[in-house]
Amino acid sequence: MEDKREEGMHIAMFPWLAMGHLLPFLSLSKLLAQKGHKISFISTPRNIQRLPKLPPNLSSSITFVSFPLPLISGLSPTSESSMDVPYNKQQSLKAAFDLLQPPLKEFLLVSSPDWIVYDYASHWLPSIAAELGISKAFFSLFNAATLCFQGPSSSLIDEVRTTPDDFTVVPPWVPFKSNIVFRYHEVARYVEKTDKDVTGVSDSFRFGYSIEGSDAVFVRSCPKFEPEWFGLLKVLYQKPVFPTGFLPPVIVDEDEDEDEDDTTWVRIKEWLDKQRVNSVVYVSLGTEASLRREEVTELALGLEKSETPFFWVLRNKPKFPDGFEERVKGRGMVHVGWVPQVKILRHESVGGFLTHCGWNSVVEGLGFGKVPIYLPVLNEQGLNTRLLHGKGLGVEVLRDERDGSFDSYSVAESVRLVMVDDEKGESIRDKAKVMKGLFGNMDENSGYVDEIVGFMRT
Numbered sequence: 001m002e003d004k005r006e007e008g009m010h011i012a013m014f015p016w017l018a019m020g021h022l023l024p025f026l027s028l029s030k031l032l033a034q035k036g037h038k039i040s041f042i043s044t045p046r047n048i049q050r051l052p053k054l055p056p057n058l059s060s061s062i063t064f065v066s067f068p069l070p071l072i073s074g075l076s077p078t079s080e081s082s083m084d085v086p087y088n089k090q091q092s093l094k095a096a097f098d099l100l101q102p103p104l105k106e107f108l109l110v111s112s113p114d115w116i117v118y119d120y121a122s123h124w125l126p127s128i129a130a131e132l133g134i135s136k137a138f139f140s141l142f143n144a145a146t147l148c149f150q151g152p153s154s155s156l157i158d159e160v161r162t163t164p165d166d167f168t169v170v171p172p173w174v175p176f177k178s179n180i181v182f183r184y185h186e187v188a189r190y191v192e193k194t195d196k197d198v199t200g201v202s203d204s205f206r207f208g209y210s211i212e213g214s215d216a217v218f219v220r221s222c223p224k225f226e227p228e229w230f231g232l233l234k235v236l237y238q239k240p241v242f243p244t245g246f247l248p249p250v251i252v253d254e255d256e257d258e259d260e261d262d263t264t265w266v267r268i269k270e271w272l273d274k275q276r277v278n279s280v281v282y283v284s285l286g287t288e289a290s291l292r293r294e295e296v297t298e299l300a301l302g303l304e305k306s307e308t309p310f311f312w313v314l315r316n317k318p319k320f321p322d323g324f325e326e327r328v329k330g331r332g333m334v335h336v337g338w339v340p341q342v343k344i345l346r347h348e349s350v351g352g353f354l355t356h357c358g359w360n361s362v363v364e365g366l367g368f369g370k371v372p373i374y375l376p377v378l379n380e381q382g383l384n385t386r387l388l389h390g391k392g393l394g395v396e397v398l399r400d401e402r403d404g405s406f407d408s409y410s411v412a413e414s415v416r417l418v419m420v421d422d423e424k425g426e427s428i429r430d431k432a433k434v435m436k437g438l439f440g441n442m443d444e445n446s447g448y449v450d451e452i453v454g455f456m457r458t
Helices: 002-007 019-034 045-050 087-098 101-111 125-132 144-150 153-157 164-168 184-194 203-212 227-237 262-273 293-306 341-346 359-367 381-390 408-419 424-439 442-457
Strands: 010-014 038-043 062-066 115-118 135-140 216-219 241-243 280-284 310-314 332-336 350-355 371-374
Touching (some): 010 019, 019 045, 019 062, 019 359, 019 442, 038 045, 038 101, 045 062, 101 125, 125 135, 125 203, 144 216, 144 227, 144 381, 153 203, 164 184, 216 227, 241 442, 262 310, 262 332, 262 341, 280 293, 280 341, 293 310, 341 359, 359 371, 371 381, 371 408, 371 424, 408 424
Parallel strands (some): 010 038, 038 062, 115 135, 280 310, 280 350, 310 332
């Protein structure tokens, strides 16, 4: 048996149905495949089609396993990802996801992998894997500080916090001084959403059972960045906890890149090429959340008042303030729809990144040394903002703590501080450059995965 394992393990990967989860799972899959292991990457047909093509040297090591997403009432037949459904329909997507249990169990029974690495939403998976004698690891795409704030699995399963105010204070299991809490407005939307679970299973419950049932927990971060939180996490979980590193995007040489987004990228690149180095702020608030109309107005007017070049990407065409696009023509570019974010962040004219502070975007932005400007919208984004801001990384747009409202002046001030200010801005920009060496270091990431493989072999 030991000899077989030395030849390479068979590892199944089962991410949640969101691109922000599928892509890091694929990044980890590639690193494991490079080290000689066979990967079965399991998802639904449309999500697999959306993934980038595998490099030729890994195509024989990674097999995509496709299960059609069961149809349920209230969900379109083409909705297979969180980006396909409005935020208030996310729980319907989870209800459909839960119906993948039978085909997944059949696949595991027949293929008998050594390990299955799974996401927070599949709380039912650990018991299936245990029944089949398959080792199982929960892969968290949230950093260690966020996991510690959530608490031990028992507090998640019992849902000890029930009101928004419960989430605005440091929990009792954090033994050191911490600024990592939610603002009221950040968690109010989240708590309201979990009250409407159509599955009868809250996200807290899913997280709790996914952690409790695992043999190990992998975390997309590293102890160099948040040492005290990794230490606390091991105490809270009482099981092996391993960093995967940040899993930054692999940079593809543009001459070799034949993505279908060529026409979109060519148009964007032409505009970026005309701008000065580090002069542009890239504005993107993720694929899941939508800003309210008044928030779009204030953000637009703030970008206008900043007098700074900007590239703003939106999911859907919003109602802009009258005359906005005409007034910013040449200085600002607005794009509706998908964009190659990694290529944009890599471009030398981009210096700042106005972001919702999802962990994926944080990794990509800091991996290229771009200075973050935070405008958290939902989920764990407020916690990420506190973690980074506490380390002197970036600035946060000033908002009302209760309702989350902000005005154009606070947007303009934050953008100018990061992009133009010579005194305060300089130290913030310098710190982002230092983080590029940590977040974008591929060799260090590979070393963390070596440790994980060593553990999985035993």
